[in-house]
Amino acid sequence: MTKIYTKTGDKGTTSLVGGQRVSKTDIRLQAYGTVDELNAFLGLLKSKLSGEEHNLIHTIQNTLMRIGANLATDTTTTKLPDSAQILSENITFLEENIDKMNEQLPKLTNFIIYGEEETSALAHVCRAITRRAERMILEAKNQVFVDENVTIYMNRLSDFLFVLARFLTKKNNSNDFFWEK
DSSP states (O other), rough: OOOOOOOOTSSSSSEBSSOOOEEEESHHHHHHHHHHHHHHHHHHHHHHOHHHHHHHHHHHHHHHHHHHHHHTBBBTSSOGGGGGGGOHHHHHHHHHHHHHTTTTSSSOOOOOSSSSSHHHHHHHHHHHEOOOOOHHHHHHTTTTOOOHHHHHHHHHHHHHHHHHHHHHHHHHTTOEEOOOO
């Protein structure tokens, strides 16, 4: 890309993968725009992490780029590129890491109130954005084809981020704060 501004979106439309023009308010754009927002917040979280957790978030960010490309492709007119496919291995990656972290955590007996530790709180922000992105993707799925692996991945990602938040709390020698009913 040699020029950042193209002026092609000045009237409120943009191109999907394949060149089809759609409104910037199209549900597809809302869905992958929210995925992009999530990816930005994950970048902030990643900047505060090191080692294994940093690498996990980096891998997830790459998968979210694939999801964005997937959602930006109108498969009725354009073949989905390999780089935009979400594979069962992507989902398994999340599940295996959820299990690995969860084994090290105490049993959860009540709802958590967020904010006892900075990286944990940020992981919860990412989880909440993931849930919003998932809702947008499901809304898009009511209007256009969305690969089932995309919705499964997003659902699993929110679980991953919840467990990661708890894991970071423990790793950083803090404690979960529980809702007092």
